[in-house]
Amino acid sequence: MWRVARFAASNVRSSSQRRLFSAPVIPGACIVHKRGADILHDPWFNKDTGFPLTERDRLGLRGLLPPRVISFEQQYDRFMESYRSLEKNTQGQPYSVVSLAKWRILNRLHDRNEILYYRALIDNIKDFAPIIYTPTVGLVCQNYSGLFRRPRGMYFSAKDKGEMMSMIYNWPGQQVDMIVLTDGSRILGLGDLGVQGIGIPIGKLDMYVAAAGINPQRILPVMLDVGTNNQKLLEDPLYLGLRQPRLEGEEYLSIVDEFMEAVHTRWPKAIVQFEDFQMKWAFETLLRYRKRFCMFNDDVQGTAGVALAGLLGTVRAQGRPLSDFVNQKIVVVGAGSAGLGVLNMTIQALSRMSGNNEIAAKNQCYLLDKDGLITKERKNLDPAAAPFAKDIKDAEGLKEGASLLEVVKKLKPHVLLGLSGVGGIFNEQVLRAMRESDSPKPAIFSMSNPTMNAECNAADAFKHAGPNIVFASGSPFENVDLGNGKVGHVNQANNMYLFPGIGLGTLLSGSHFITDGMLQAAAECLASYMTDEEIQKGILYPSIDSIRHITAEVGAAVVRAAVEEDLAEGHGEVGSRELKHMSKEETVAYVTHNMWFPVYSPLVHEK
């Protein structure tokens, strides 16, 4: 059962209290095995002009830097000034020019000085997330081969078969906690981008550092390059990946198997997040590895929890008790890894709430793909979508393959949720039809990324579907001015609100697996986070400014779920017994205490 009491408990926190949250600072000394110029060229240790004179002496840096020592705060201000002047100078230029220029300046800092980079990212997450994450990261992936200056992360290709166990030891970090892995086959809604998809693990891991406080020396973005079926890339002379069609079947799986074994051998406790795999491999690898390794699929499982939290929020926004969730008619558009993940978790929740009545739960939900409404009459029905296909007798007179417009007109759904990757399919007619929804506050979730692939934009949603809707999108949009001082609030329904907490909580619990119970606890925590006052205004998710706070809470919920399932073996000095005896507040404090925060720490040289 969903623990409804938690929703009431959430009301005691105000947004200002959340903003006051601050992470613990003061890390100890940091051991380096290099000296002199090698340190200046290592972004993990480099402090630029910030090295104190004594440290310059100790590390053989004296004379390699201009004499004046600049404080961290001055360095920070200098960077932000140059960022703001770039913003000013590029005003009015096309989106792609401006955002790529912003990405370049951030990327240069990332390559040079990670402490300063991550501090700037954490302090300006609202401005910078759209650059290092969706939508700009999509543009960066599309242009990756041209933008490439330095490698980041690791690249395992089909040509490395048999070598991965030794290759994994080429990574310079001693310990890795968090890996984000892609094969580049479905990058956001942009399709197969081959090796260029490495931008996604990099962006996701930046969010891990910023939101979850994972130490950047312990993260590893990985590209599994098994070829690409993108003809344009195969013909591009600058393309940096393998110029061959994608491996399929056993050949493909043997590459992923070898990588997973290699990772597990070197870092048995590392957590692997699978990201942006095309649907067939997303499901197959999840099934194959989730009981053997500590892994999850973000698109299937992370997205599901975020969507479910939003759907529960829409019930509260209607002024209804949560138990009314069982009466919501939900239309999901897109039957891929994300859409099916969402539907699966939603049906589980509906079913629990209606006394384990899965049939009643399924009756509330409708699924469409590129060929329209999916029913049991569908020829060549995808086995993954089959459990959600409508029995034609329960389809309210709708036919197999009915169009989106027909479905919306007939059903008058409470929720219209897009995960199709197709920009603009919630067109004017569809949105107007949502005015007839049976809900006083219909929900429109346009969750596909990046911005161009969103099913509709925020302004159109409020304009055509009316001012009463609650709106969420996968990529950020500005709030909409509805006139007369009213604001149409735009929520960002993105898995970034869960995956950092899922990874962090799993790490700190010491669990070897990520179970449905841990994922459900993460989703419940997010769902209960918003106050009734916020929800009434149509605000379903926290502001990205408080992502570190929500991540600590989600992380703690995941730890506690692992403890409940007797999977928590502890982390570092904290053993399973201590975890068992922690109260909820103590667990949050434990998680918060373990979040890394960027400050310069004294460097100590060791041979």
Ligand SMILES: NC(=O)C1=CN([C@@H]2O[C@H](COP(=O)(O)OP(=O)(O)OC[C@H]3O[C@@H](n4cnc5c(N)ncnc54)[C@H](O)[C@@H]3O)[C@@H](O)[C@H]2O)C=CC1
């Ligand atoms: N907001 C978030 O947190 C997340 C958003 N996404 C976004 O969701 C989108 C889909 O991702 P996946 O499910 O992994 O992709 P996928 O390729 O596995 O599935 C896409 C689905 O959309 C369907 N589709 C295509 N054209 C359609 C149309 N005209 N009408 C209805 N359905 C149509 C396809 O038949 C397929 O079932 C991507 O744009 C991705 O960026 C994915 C994960 C998280």
Ligand SMILES: CC(=O)C(=O)O
């Ligand atoms: C957000 C995300 O994971 C996606 O669009 O694929």
Ligand SMILES: [Mg+2]
């Ligand atoms: Mg993804």
